[in-house]
Amino acid sequence: MRKAVIFDVDGVIVFSEKAYQKRRAHFFEKIGLPVSKKMQEQFVGSNAQDMFEYLVPNDEKKREKLLQAYKAFRGQYSLDYKEMFNSDVSPTLEKLANKNVRMAVASSGPLENIYQILEANRIKEYFELITSGEMFARSKPNPEIYQYTTEQLHLLPSDCLVVEDSKIGIEAARRANLPVAALKSHQFNIDQSQATYQIESTSQLLDLI
Structure with a gap:
């Protein structure tokens, strides 16, 4: 598991x-x-x-x-992160928490923006570690963000599962020797062929842990 x-x-x-x-x-x-x-x-x-x-x-x-x-x-450009929220995420986080699965965030975005998204959708408390690509000299596809995250969690890559959608995010995780579940994008035609798993919904993560 x-x-x-x-x-x-x-x-x-x-x-x-x-x-x-x-x-x-x-x-x-x-x-x-x-x-x-x-x-x-x-x-x-x-x-x-x-x-x-x-x-x-x-x-x-x-x-x-x-x-x-x-x-x-x-x-100065306001965005409504509640409107963009993936409705599958909250129940998935709750079920993972009930299984005592630890959770973290590793995003290329600015740390301030990450917090805005998590707080707007009331899910910040699920994540014990929040990591931004701006913390590193190079962001994704450089693997450093994922190497750092697993080190901070004190876990082996094989103990973790990454959820990504972008080609460069998948590449970053794979270069860090992490298994990746690629969430299908309905906004762009993204090459997700390097992912370990292909999923249509975050709810499918429960079957992969």
């Missing part, structure tokens, strides 16, 4: 990626930076720093200026 389940947030706990894509599109339009919809889909699961490193690879000063401008823009 698995001892812990580690959850990604965006695309798993909340279906937020379309809203994030719309927010980014508004910002790119505002600053006059041409970014196609197809290119935007490459950013699913990544954080703002990695996004601007991709968009502005050879000008560190400009990249940092754009990153700070985007963070300020993002802070």
Whole structure:
């Protein structure tokens, strides 16, 4: 039996990626930076720093200026995380807790944003550890976020199960030698072929632990 389940947030706990894509599109339009919809889909699961490193690879000063401008823009752009909430999550967390399965979060998103999502949907108390990709030099697909999480839980990778949706999130977990359950995305056509398991609902996690 698995001892812990580690959850990604965006695309798993909340279906937020379309809203994030719309927010980014508004910002790119505002600053006059041409970014196609197809290119935007490459950013699913990544954080703002990695996004601007991709968009502005050879000008560190400009990249940092754009990153700070985007963070300020993002802070003024209100999102309803209750509306985006995956309704399967609460009963799944309750059942996992009843089985004494430990739970953690490992998300590429900003820590402040992660807390907003968990608190808005009243599920923060289920998670003993909350980890953000901004805590590391490199976020997903770098495996460090998952290596750190398992180390902090004092568990072996084989004792844990990761729940992801994005290609880069799945890659990060697999590179950390963790089994991954990929939650099918209904917003994007995501390559989830590297996942250990494919699931349609978080309720199926109960069958995998």
